[in-house]
Amino acid sequence: MDLEQRVEAWFTRLLAHVHAELVAGSRRSVEATAGPLQITHTFERGSSHENLTDALAAGARIPDGRVTVHSLEAPSADLILPSPLHEDDLGDRLGIRALEPTRWRLTWDAYSGVIRCFDRDSGVGLFVTAARPEDWEFGAPFRAFVHWAAAERGATMVHAATVVGAGGAALVVGPGGTGKSTTTLVGLGAGLSTVGDDYVWLEPTAGGFVVRSVYSTVKTKDGGPDAVPDVERTLVVEDGAKTIHFLGDPARRRLVREAPLAAIALLREDDSSPARSSEALAATLPSTALQLPYEEGNTTAVVKSACASSEIVPLLRDGDLERLGRELRATLGGPVPAVSRPAVTVVLPVYNGADHIERALDSVFAQQGWEIHAVAVDDGSSDRSLEVLHGYAANEPRLTVVPSPQNRGVAAARNTAVELRRDPLIAFIDQDDRWTPDRLDRGWAALEASPDLGYVLAHQEFDRPDGPVPEWVRERWLDGPQTGFVPGTLLVWRSTWEDVGELDESLRAGTDDADWFARARDAGIPSRMLDDVVLRRTLHDKNASKNPNNVGELTALLRRSLARRDQHKDPAE
Numbered sequence: 001m002d003l004e005q006r007v008e009a010w011f012t013r014l015l016a017h018v019h020a021e022l023v024a025g026s027r028r029s030v031e032a033t034a035g036p037l038q039i040t041h042t043f044e045r046g047s048s049h050e051n052l053t054d055a056l057a058a059g060a061r062i063p064d065g066r067v068t069v070h071s072l073e074a075p076s077a078d079l080i081l082p083s084p085l086h087e088d089d090l091g092d093r094l095g096i097r098a099l100e101p102t103r104w105r106l107t108w109d110a111y112s113g114v115i116r117c118f119d120r121d122s123g124v125g126l127f128v129t130a131a132r133p134e135d136w137e138f139g140a141p142f143r144a145f146v147h148w149a150a151a152e153r154g155a156t157m158v159h160a161a162t163v164v165g166a167g168g169a170a171l172v173v174g175p176g177g178t179g180k181s182t183t184t185l186v187g188l189g190a191g192l193s194t195v196g197d198d199y200v201w202l203e204p205t206a207g208g209f210v211v212r213s214v215y216s217t218v219k220t221k222d223g224g225p226d227a228v229p230d231v232e233r234t235l236v237v238e239d240g241a242k243t244i245h246f247l248g249d250p251a252r253r254r255l256v257r258e259a260p261l262a263a264i265a266l267l268r269e270d271d272s273s274p275a276r277s278s279e280a281l282a283a284t285l286p287s288t289a290l291q292l293p294y295e296e297g298n299t300t301a302v303v304k305s306a307c308a309s310s311e312i313v314p315l316l317r318d319g320d321l322e323r324l325g326r327e328l329r330a331t332l333g334g335p336v337p338a339v340s341r342p343a344v345t346v347v348l349p350v351y352n353g354a355d356h357i358e359r360a361l362d363s364v365f366a367q368q369g370w371e372i373h374a375v376a377v378d379d380g381s382s383d384r385s386l387e388v389l390h391g392y393a394a395n396e397p398r399l400t401v402v403p404s405p406q407n408r409g410v411a412a413a414r415n416t417a418v419e420l421r422r423d424p425l426i427a428f429i430d431q432d433d434r435w436t437p438d439r440l441d442r443g444w445a446a447l448e449a450s451p452d453l454g455y456v457l458a459h460q461e462f463d464r465p466d467g468p469v470p471e472w473v474r475e476r477w478l479d480g481p482q483t484g485f486v487p488g489t490l491l492v493w494r495s496t497w498e499d500v501g502e503l504d505e506s507l508r509a510g511t512d513d514a515d516w517f518a519r520a521r522d523a524g525i526p527s528r529m530l531d532d533v534v535l536r537r538t539l540h541d542k543n544a545s546k547n548p549n550n551v552g553e554l555t556a557l558l559r560r561s562l563a564r565r566d567q568h569k570d571p572a573e
Contacts, residue, residue: 158171267315
């Protein structure tokens with residue numbers, strides 16, 4: 001059996017193992033974006049791989065950029081490392097040069113025991129570790145797979161930091177330890193933005209080059225500057241020599257998804273001679289090629305072309321950070337004029353809603369100027385709901401359909417959809433409701449104006465297309481606009497959602513969300529109720545809100561909330 005046959009057999013065996021885990025429910029998926037790629041990461045629940053996707057940024061996804069990475073620890077698959085490799089298969093960097101012209105990309109790290117294998121034909125990768133991945137993997141996850149996928153598009157990953165202004169992006173280049181990350185932080189402090197630190201996506205276009213965001217982290221030496229803005233968490237790597245900072249809100253909102261390449265900023269010890277493209281190439285290419293596996297030809301061509309066609313700007317490494325900030329602003333033309341809107345995950349739970357789904361989705365995709373990723377979870381429907389969803393998704397790449405073989409309840413469906421993606425914002429809609437055309441605009445205007453807000457709500461109206469509003473609605477809510485303490489009016493930062501926690505799946509529809517709002521309020525998270533009507537709720541005979549059992553559950557939730565407040569009450573009061 002030749003090498004390619006061995007690799008294919010090994011890949012197929014592990015893929016079958018992963019699929020069996022998916023069917024058994026022991027493995028789950030998370031979707032995120034990296035550059036123009038939509039990456040679906042599947043992993044065993046509760047494994048050390050669970051947080052690998054956290055550092056991926058909300059990139060500018062395009063419909064054909066899909067990559068699936070299955071990660072697993074070798075013992076769980078009864079794998080004997082380093083199969084399928086033999087010593088004589090390996091090149092000097094423990095990659096498989098013999099496979100380069102074929103469908104396979106494969107590397108083996110002898111130190112950590114990690115195998116990375118990528119099927120170019122299907123866009124599926126396997127990330128196999130002997131145990132917990134190295135810490136740096138959490139700061140730049142799936143770097144090899146993004147790099148290989150970039151090469152398929154004639155692009156490349158590049159080892160560089162970025163600073164972005166109104167005039168575009170500057171690639172900040174230099175050997176490791178020269179101050180690339182510090183320069184990024186100085187740029188942020190000067191009111192500029194960034195596409196990313198350490199690794200970014202560089203792609204040729206008809207008008208030059210575009211730089212795209214891959215990771216939402218900053219890696220600094222010895223902790224870096226004292227004030228790394230709005231850090232969500234940190235991770236110390238390389239025996240304490242480097243620290244990975246995971247940016248939180250609002251700093252993550254300064255992470256621009258893409259920008260045209262305006263210049264290459266070369267970190268130097270002096271400015272006594274003009275900066276040349278050959279110097280920029282020497283500062284960029286070796287560290288990029290040495291850290292990224294086996295696409296040197298493509299990487300060399302892209303980086304060489306970018307250096308030859310870009311303005312090379314020298315930046316002095318003399319410790320004068322104020323001067324460095326002024327130089328960056330002068331080079332890039334000041335701050336980006338407007339904060340780009342974050343990508344939003346739209347959550348749609350479905351149960352026997354075939355008659356209403358399309359109208360609800362139409363109202364979602366009618367939102368203009370937004371990067372929307374809708375996730376519809378069919379919760380074991382017995383009608384045509386799943387068929388309708390698949391038909392809609394066939395013509396709308398922004399919709400992901402997740403079938404559930406059994407009915408688990410609306411809270412479980414919502415939690416599943418939220419977990420599937422890593423977009424900065426989350427919004428909800430029910431199968432029988434409609435958004436107003438400016439629903440996201442109005443919520444975002446409030447969040448953008450008040451960065452301290454964790455979420456916003458708005459008003460709702462009731463609608464019955466086939467007749468008058470029923471008496472039970474008038475008795476309970478009255479006619480006209482009503483305060484919308486319902487998921488359909490909620491626009492929430494993902495970081496806030498994670499702070500409050502997921503929905504309680506033991507509760508019925510109508511009380512799961514009431515419990516979440518009570519927990520958010522009791523935690524003291526700032527919010528705002530807008531005066532705008534953003535939701536039209538369709539009334540029919542099967543509305544979950546009519547369930548009389550909800551009254552008892554709501555009473556229990558009130559008691560729970562009062563108990564939480566008592567726990568936090570000052571004894572002196």
